[in-house]
Amino acid sequence: MAEKKKQGSNVIFLTLLAALFLTVLPLPEWLRPFRPEWATLVVIYWCLALPVRVNIGVAWVMGLTVDVLTGTLLGQHALAMAIVAFFTVRLHKQIRVYPLWQQSLSVFTLVALGQLLVVWIRGIAGDSPDSWLYWGPSLTSAIVWPVVFVFLRDIRRKFRVA
Numbered sequence: 789m790a791e792k793k794k795q796g797s798n799v800i801f802l803t804l805l806a807a808l809f810l811t812v813l814p815l816p817e818w819l820r821p822f823r824p825e826w827a828t829l830v831v832i833y834w835c836l837a838l839p840v841r842v843n844i845g846v847a848w849v850m851g852l853t854v855d856v857l858t859g860t861l862l863g864q865h866a867l868a869m870a871i872v873a874f875f876t877v878r879l880h881k882q883i884r885v886y887p888l889w890q891q892s893l894s895v896f897t898l899v900a901l902g903q904l905l906v907v908w909i910r911g912i913a914g915d916s917p918d919s920w921l922y923w924g925p926s927l928t929s930a931i932v933w934p935v936v937f938v939f940l941r942d943i944r945r946k947f948r949v950a
Contacts, residue, residue: 796949803830803940804850812857814846821921824929829855831869832898833940835876836884838949847873864909868902875901888934889890896930 804901807830815823827850834842851866858865876883883894903926907917943949 796841796947799943799947799949800834800838803834803943804846806830808850808853808857813853822928824932825925827851827865827900828869828872828899828902829895829929829933829936830940831873831895832876832895833937835873836880837941837944839877839880840872843877844870844873861909861913864906865902867909871905872902880882881924888937891935891937892930895933898924900926936941 797894804827807826811823831842831847835847836858847869851864851869852862854860854874855862867884879894883891886894899906900923903923906923910916
């Protein structure tokens with residue numbers, strides 16, 4: 789049993805690491821406003837699939853890591869991801885039974901909430917978004933959610949992460 793748990797933890801860790809890699813992957817200038825919130829998407833998936841193992845604490849650490857990797861104000865993504873994880877864990881039984889298109893709407897709402905918290909913190913710090921393109925990641929995250937969900941679900945089943 790301990791070996792299965794350890795193997796599952798490694799798989800979760802590697803998917804979170806891959807999400808961090810995708811978060812800082814260089815993109816062309818025109819595509820940057822539409823980069824999906826990869827770290828948030830992976831945290832949402834694991835909070836839906838295994839809310840006991842991946843929860844607010846993991847989301848907080850992921851958010852701090854995103855803050856460090858992107859050079860933003862320390863704690864802004866951590867707070868946003870922790871609150872997104874809270875709502876995801878709180879509503880995981882309901883969201884899990886939705887079809888993928890409704891899950892995408894839920895993911896859109898959760899990612900937009902996270903972005904709203906980040907823009908609020910940035911506003912307090914005296915920085916504001918340049919244009920409406922700031923909300924692009926919410927839309928692209930909702931669009932790629934079905935692919936992310938199916939991919940991570942297949943990984944979870946293949947490696948028997950429980």
